[in-house]
């Protein structure tokens with residue numbers, strides 16, 4: 261009884277042709293540890309079944325675009341598992357960066373300030389994932405430069421799973437949470453100091469904005485330039501490697517000691 265309620269429709273079959281075309285565009289996939297590509301393909305099919313991926317305004321997406329976005333969104337959870345993408349159902353894709361209006365209230369003065377910002381991506385708590393297609397394509401063109409917009413926004417989604425956007429995703433136990441807290445707060449403090457001093461940094465200086473951005477930027481660096489992250493921030497790299505359960509294995513880069 262009620263079997264029809266329990267059974268969801270089967271994920272769509274991703275044809276070999278579509279899959280291999282997408283793999284050719286997403287060079288990070290060549291760098292997955294052995295055995296993970298099949299897991300990622302299965303996750304991507306479920307993502308295509310469950311999430312509505314639409315273009316905003318005049319942007320028309322085809323099945324190939326949707327497949328690439330599904331793969332990129334699932335890449336960070338290849339080992340964590342599909343359940344980490346729960347609680348939201350929509351991906352909205354803009355042609356390029358999009359303008360948002362923000363307002364905030366100063367509790368001391370009572371003044372409300374309004375401002376505008378241009379964003380490449382945004383992740384809402386239990387709401388849509390919003391992405392700029394031009395920024396995704398720029399990441400794919402220069403895959404090892406340290407930028408991975410989709411991994412950044414998915415990291416925000418993982419962070420928000422426990423309800424708080426604080427740079428701490430759900431962690432398996434108290435010992436891990438204490439270690440995470442110690443490493444991330446120390447790394448964040450030192451990173452902000454380096455940015456304030458005008459030093460060159462491995463990660464985008466935007467990571468100094470707030471602890472949640474630090475986790476998101478560290479994650480996007482981890483999914484684009486893990487070698488540079490390991491060289492510049494070994495403890496942070498090790499923590500992310502343990503959390504995500506794998507790392508991309510990049511070709512050797514000149515001048516990088518691991």
Ligand SMILES: [Zn+2]
Nearest residue numbers: 412416473476
């Ligand atoms: Zn962010």
